[in-house]
Amino acid sequence: MHTSSRAAVAITGLGAVTPAGCTPGDLWNALRAGWSVASLLTGPDFPGTHLGCRVRGLDTGNTVSAKDARRMDPFVLYGITAALAAHRDAGAPGTDPGRNAIVMGNAVGGRHVSDRESVHFAESGPKRVNPLMPLMTMPNAAAAQTAIRLGWQGPAHTVATTCASGADAVGYGMDLLRSHRADVVIAGGCEATLTPVTLAGFGNLNAMSGRTDEPERASRPFDADRDGFVMGEGAGCVVLERLDDARARGARPYAEVAGYAATSDAHHLSMPLPDGAGAAGAMQGAVADAGLAPSDIVHVNAHGTSTPHNDRAEAAALRKVFGEHHPPVTGSKGVLGHLIGAAGAVELIAAVQSMRRCEVPPTANHERPESGLEIDVVHGTSRSVPLGAALTNSFGFGGHNTSLVVKPV
Template structure:
């Protein structure tokens, strides 16, 4: 479907993922389609005295083999996940080799190298300053993933990191599209990466009362829009796409997964952790993305919701969906119910999930959704996948600090 604007259409030509649902797009899609959560009890010894002891861990990374064991030891997990997913996307796109100066890397990340930071803080506390790894500043800096990706591909265009918490991955893709449409790059790798399953980070989110405390039944903990939800389950991972102008992709014979047709971003300007209760900021981002794509709400076939499983966020998102689409609206799914909340990587991975659903003409179910909270008038897909027509999809990402991002993809 063509957009209503005169700008060059931008398409996805490569996809790479590192997730709790698997480390290939096919594995991720199969996991999402199953509607079964990947959450499990974590094995940190320190967590025995914590109130949060569950999470969704990456699985299958060792089988990918795009980063050597030696190089992996010089990366925090967030950068390892991001570099692996980006290189996989590049390979999937047919390894495009443009003028290195006409390239770009855009990475969404919220917290940087938390695993390394926590480890080195423990060394400092136990044994003093001399035990702190001299590479710690390089391992923990949020731009480490962008630097690693650029170095491995020898791409000399801009390598940028965007930090808008849970909207980071979606904002990275929106920024990448702008680079291509303004002719500042010919090929862009964009996405998000995160690794936050450390005891300190989990303790912080637990004390914030943002995560589920269903430690005895982790597979039932994440339940977006369900009346019995009590918070999200932390996940980890990365998702990256290769983006090109459609004409350039066609000229080199590249496979085109979807067109990234619209992007919208707003700020609630309201609270560091709470969304606007009426969902006005989120609704604004969705409306802006639809306008950018030259579409109306009636054109959207399905929505991949932000769907954190926290009481306030789900309620605000449902209100926002009602504002934009009216009661009921298009079928809604929430990937976080299956793979957890990937924070800075969530927006990119969930956009990839939306592309998978669009191409399969099938919306995967929302895990653990049993009873819609009274007052939420949205159509949550649950229990089993639902067949839908081929057509545009919308992916939502709303972050702490009031950052809202929505992305529209359309078939090609």
């Protein structure tokens, strides 16, 4: 056991379930290609007026039985799949069940099951409601189910900071390792919100893109013609260990998670501070926590929702933090859409892969820069960068701002 509370924390395993594919390699290939996976949602529940980025091709045969899958909301299924994939990728660490922890971010819980059972109640009365509904929809279900499958008896926490949830989960996992309350942590986020009721609510909030005639062009971070985000779904998880412990067992870390910080705008439930002060505070805090200066950051994976106000506020925050440094900025949501509670964890995985390859993928659909943003958005094709630290941002409704810094090991 190491004694330093500031021990370096390493990422030793990656697991991803995304609309662009269900492995980290699939995710990277889609981001590098710069093609949006958004489509018009079809089926009996959708009247052809909603856009979304759906998970496709998920194979759960080695993870969850068909019977168990029927007793889970999709967000739980996605979370378990990503968590167990990350655990396998890391070489299945964690020999002491009481010293192993899970921290899973989730914004809204089991929307699919909740909506379905609400219809059953309205049409046929209370006796038709599935008795397992509370267990299927509770936001902590993914963390609990993962702990059950691994037999891990340490903390199994759920973080709910809306769209910052997945990133905050990783930050809390770092804290568990730094404070020696755990030796191995699976951290990440999961979400499945592509339901008619959820989409209608966000649509009525005027937060979502209305480009139903060209779905693949709808999500366009920092572009002058953006008109809202596109909802996505999925999960991302990483395995975290103290770097020395990982090396002692022969693991090959992907990266060090070197910095984490979170702030609150304390301003508005859906609107960010226009000057980006809260977001800037999170970025500055994460860079300082990593023991770095802003000039050390080689690239930024931006939150970049493709909404007018949020992109403008984030650009202001980036200018405030970096000044004349102008690190290359990419927005993964141009390809993936907005994965809500899973976004921060999935985009951390994207940032790690970008850092390791010294290549920043393009921001899909960024065609016409908005005057006044004054940030260096990578678009068109990917860009080579030196090997160095990367910053990834996640900001959520309620004024939550979270930033993580990763650096090479």
